[in-house]
Amino acid sequence: MTPAKLASTVLSAARAVFETRGLDVSALPEATTVERPRSPEHGDYASTLALQLGKKAGVAPRELAAALAEELGARPGIKSVEIAGPGFLNIRLDAAAAGVLARDIVLAGPDYGHTDTLAGERINLEFVSANPTGPVHIGGVRWAAVGDALSRLLRASGATVGTEYYFNDAGSQIDRFARSLYASAKGEPAPEDGYGGAYIAEIATAVVAEAPDVLKIGEPAALETFRRVGVELMFAEIKQSLTEFGVEFDTYFNEKDLHDRGELQEALDRLREQGHIFEADGATWLRTTEFGDDKDRVLRKSDGDWTYFAADCAYYLDKRKRGFDRVVIMLGADHHGYIGRMKAMAACFGDDPARNLEILIGQLVNLVRDKQPVRMSKRAGTVITLEDFVDAIGVDATRYALARYSSDSTIDIDIEEWTRATKENKVYYVQYVAARTASVARNAAEVGLTRGEPDAFHPELLSHEKENDLLKALGEFPAVVTRSAELREPHHVARYLEDLASAYHKFYDNCRVLPQGDEPITDLQRARLWLNDATRTVIANGLGLLGVSAPERM
RNA sequence: GCGCUCGUAGCUCAGCGGAUAGAGCAACGGACUUCUAAUCCGUCGGUCGCAGGUUCGAAUCCUGCCGGGCGCGCCA
Known part of the structure; x- marks a missing residue:
C-alpha cells in the first residue's frame, strides 16, 4: 500500500463516517495526505484529518477521530488505528500490505515516481542565459544544475516543458568582447573595459586560424570578423561544456530574432492597446507603477533605440504566443530588482502575474578551498567557471552539491568536502x-x-x-x-x-x-x-x- | 531611504500550520575472517535572532524591530 492509496482510504473512511452520522459531506476536502511520523510510537503513518474537520463538522476532533479509527481499522491492509493527543490518527499497516510496495516499485521501474499532477501545464523554463562573451560562470553553474533538475522534475510530474537559453550577440558587451579578441590577436593588452583571461587569447588565436587575413583587413572589418567568429566559437564552447555537464536546451533563443521579426514593436502595440503606454521626455514608457513597480520603465529611448526591457517584454510575449502558460525565469540574486518590473509587465499585457510568470532567484555560490573562496580561474581570470567546478570536484558532485541546497541560501561548495570518499x-x-x-x-x-x-x-x-x-x-x-x-x-x-x-x-x-x-x-x-x-x-x-x-x- | 533574501546545535544545513525541533561534521566511545566499514551503533550538544499577533496547535503564517548578503540607470 502506497501512502497515496492510504490517504485516499482515509478520506473514503471519513466519507463513510460522515454519511452514517448525517454530517455535512461538503466539509470533506478533495484530497488528504498521510504523514510519516518521526517517532515510531506514532505508527507507520499519521493522519490529521480529524483535527482539520472537527470544527467544520461541528464534532469534537477526538470524537470524530474515534469514529474514523473504527471505520478505518476495518479496511483491508490496516493493522491498527490509534487515537492520540487532540485527535491524531496513528495508523499501522499489515506487513503484507506494506511489503507489496517493493514489488510494485520494481515492476514500475523507471516510471516509479512519475505522476500526472502537472498534466496539462505548459511550462517554459529559462536558465543560464549567459551571453557568449566568456565561459559559463559560477552563477550560471548553479542554475545549470538546479534548472536542469527542475525541468526533469516538472516532466516527471506530467508537465510539458520547454527549456530555453536566451542570449544576445549584439550590443556593447559583445563589442567589448570583439575588441578584447582583436587586442589579444595583435599582442596588445586587453582594453580598459575589456575581458581578461586566457580564454580570450585562445579564442583570438582560433579566430586568426579560421580567418588568416583578419589582421590585414582594417579595424572595422577585423572587429566584425572577431565578433562574428568569436561569438560562434565561444558559443560552441559554452554548449560543449553544458553538454558535458549533462545539460541540453530545447531552444537557444537569440535576442536578435525579436528585433528582426519586429516583435518589439508588436509588444509595444499590444501594450498600447491595453492602455499602459505613455510618452514623456521624448521617450516611450510603460506605466508599470500601475501594477506595483516602484517606477515606470522606458521601452524606447529618446534617441529611438529600444531598451533591454523592451526586448524582455517582446521575449515574454513570444513565449506566451508559443503556448506556454507558465513562463519561469531563473535569475541570480543580483537581478532580483527585475521581479517588480517583470511582474508588472505581465500584468500590463493582461496576464495574471501570479500564474503566468514566475521569477526564481538564486543566491550566490562560492567555490571554497581551505575555507577561502577560490577567486582565480585558470582560463577566465577572476571569474570561476563551470569547468573550474568540474575540474575541482567532478560533474556528479557539482550537480549534486548545487542541487541539494535551497536556492534561497548563499552556499559555499567546499572542494575538500565534495571530493572526500x-x-x-x-x-x-x-x-x-x-x-x-x-x-x-x-x-x-x-x-x-x-x-x-x-x-x-x-x-x-x-x-x-x-x-x-x-x-x-x-x-x-x-x-x-x-x-x-x-x-x-x-x-x-x-x-x-x-x-x-x-x-x-x-x-x-x-x-x-x-x-x-x-x-x-x-x-x-x-x-x-x-x-x-x-x-x-x-x-x-x-x-x-x-x-x-x-x-x-x- | 526603498525592495528582495537569509537568521535553527560549536560549524554546514534540513524541517508541506501538527506530537518530545532533525541530519552530517566537529568532540568522546563502540562494531570489520564484510551480501563493498565509502557503512552502522551510542554519548554530548537548542530560549528555532528579539517582541507582539492569528490558531485547538507556530521554527513554519502576519506585523514591528535587530543583524548579515544582494539590488535599486533612457546600462547590457
Missing part, C-alpha cells in the same frame, strides 16, 4: 547505495538467488523494523517528486535520497539478503531481494532527476 560527502553516500544494491544483486545472481515470479513474492515476510522503515521511505518518493516540482525546489529530492540511503544502509546492516555458506535459499531472501532492487530503482530514478549517475560499482 566518506559519508560527509553526500553524493558518495547516496551513490554508494546504488553501488551496494547493484553488488547485492550481482552476488545474488551468482549464488542462484533470484526474485522469482511476482506471484511468488511473500511481502508479509518483510516484517523487520528496518525493512518496514525502508519500505516507508520508498513509499514517499512520488510525493517528494510532486512537491519538489510544485515548489520548484529540487533540493527536496536530494535530501530525500539521503534519508533513503540511510534507511537502506541500516537495512543492510540488520537484514542479510544472501544465504550464508550452504544455507538453502528462502522466501525471506527472495523478498529481501525485491526490497533491495526496489531501493536501487528509487535511488537511480531520484539521482536521474538530479542528473547524477547511479553507478553499479564504486
Whole structure:
C-alpha cells in the first residue's frame, strides 16, 4: 500500500463516517495526505484529518477521530488505528500490505515516481542565459544544475516543458568582447573595459586560424570578423561544456530574432492597446507603477533605440504566443530588482502575474578551498567557471552539491568536502547505495538467488523494523517528486535520497539478503531481494532527476 | 531611504500550520575472517535572532524591530 492509496482510504473512511452520522459531506476536502511520523510510537503513518474537520463538522476532533479509527481499522491492509493527543490518527499497516510496495516499485521501474499532477501545464523554463562573451560562470553553474533538475522534475510530474537559453550577440558587451579578441590577436593588452583571461587569447588565436587575413583587413572589418567568429566559437564552447555537464536546451533563443521579426514593436502595440503606454521626455514608457513597480520603465529611448526591457517584454510575449502558460525565469540574486518590473509587465499585457510568470532567484555560490573562496580561474581570470567546478570536484558532485541546497541560501561548495570518499560527502553516500544494491544483486545472481515470479513474492515476510522503515521511505518518493516540482525546489529530492540511503544502509546492516555458506535459499531472501532492487530503482530514478549517475560499482 | 533574501546545535544545513525541533561534521566511545566499514551503533550538544499577533496547535503564517548578503540607470 502506497501512502497515496492510504490517504485516499482515509478520506473514503471519513466519507463513510460522515454519511452514517448525517454530517455535512461538503466539509470533506478533495484530497488528504498521510504523514510519516518521526517517532515510531506514532505508527507507520499519521493522519490529521480529524483535527482539520472537527470544527467544520461541528464534532469534537477526538470524537470524530474515534469514529474514523473504527471505520478505518476495518479496511483491508490496516493493522491498527490509534487515537492520540487532540485527535491524531496513528495508523499501522499489515506487513503484507506494506511489503507489496517493493514489488510494485520494481515492476514500475523507471516510471516509479512519475505522476500526472502537472498534466496539462505548459511550462517554459529559462536558465543560464549567459551571453557568449566568456565561459559559463559560477552563477550560471548553479542554475545549470538546479534548472536542469527542475525541468526533469516538472516532466516527471506530467508537465510539458520547454527549456530555453536566451542570449544576445549584439550590443556593447559583445563589442567589448570583439575588441578584447582583436587586442589579444595583435599582442596588445586587453582594453580598459575589456575581458581578461586566457580564454580570450585562445579564442583570438582560433579566430586568426579560421580567418588568416583578419589582421590585414582594417579595424572595422577585423572587429566584425572577431565578433562574428568569436561569438560562434565561444558559443560552441559554452554548449560543449553544458553538454558535458549533462545539460541540453530545447531552444537557444537569440535576442536578435525579436528585433528582426519586429516583435518589439508588436509588444509595444499590444501594450498600447491595453492602455499602459505613455510618452514623456521624448521617450516611450510603460506605466508599470500601475501594477506595483516602484517606477515606470522606458521601452524606447529618446534617441529611438529600444531598451533591454523592451526586448524582455517582446521575449515574454513570444513565449506566451508559443503556448506556454507558465513562463519561469531563473535569475541570480543580483537581478532580483527585475521581479517588480517583470511582474508588472505581465500584468500590463493582461496576464495574471501570479500564474503566468514566475521569477526564481538564486543566491550566490562560492567555490571554497581551505575555507577561502577560490577567486582565480585558470582560463577566465577572476571569474570561476563551470569547468573550474568540474575540474575541482567532478560533474556528479557539482550537480549534486548545487542541487541539494535551497536556492534561497548563499552556499559555499567546499572542494575538500565534495571530493572526500566518506559519508560527509553526500553524493558518495547516496551513490554508494546504488553501488551496494547493484553488488547485492550481482552476488545474488551468482549464488542462484533470484526474485522469482511476482506471484511468488511473500511481502508479509518483510516484517523487520528496518525493512518496514525502508519500505516507508520508498513509499514517499512520488510525493517528494510532486512537491519538489510544485515548489520548484529540487533540493527536496536530494535530501530525500539521503534519508533513503540511510534507511537502506541500516537495512543492510540488520537484514542479510544472501544465504550464508550452504544455507538453502528462502522466501525471506527472495523478498529481501525485491526490497533491495526496489531501493536501487528509487535511488537511480531520484539521482536521474538530479542528473547524477547511479553507478553499479564504486 | 526603498525592495528582495537569509537568521535553527560549536560549524554546514534540513524541517508541506501538527506530537518530545532533525541530519552530517566537529568532540568522546563502540562494531570489520564484510551480501563493498565509502557503512552502522551510542554519548554530548537548542530560549528555532528579539517582541507582539492569528490558531485547538507556530521554527513554519502576519506585523514591528535587530543583524548579515544582494539590488535599486533612457546600462547590457
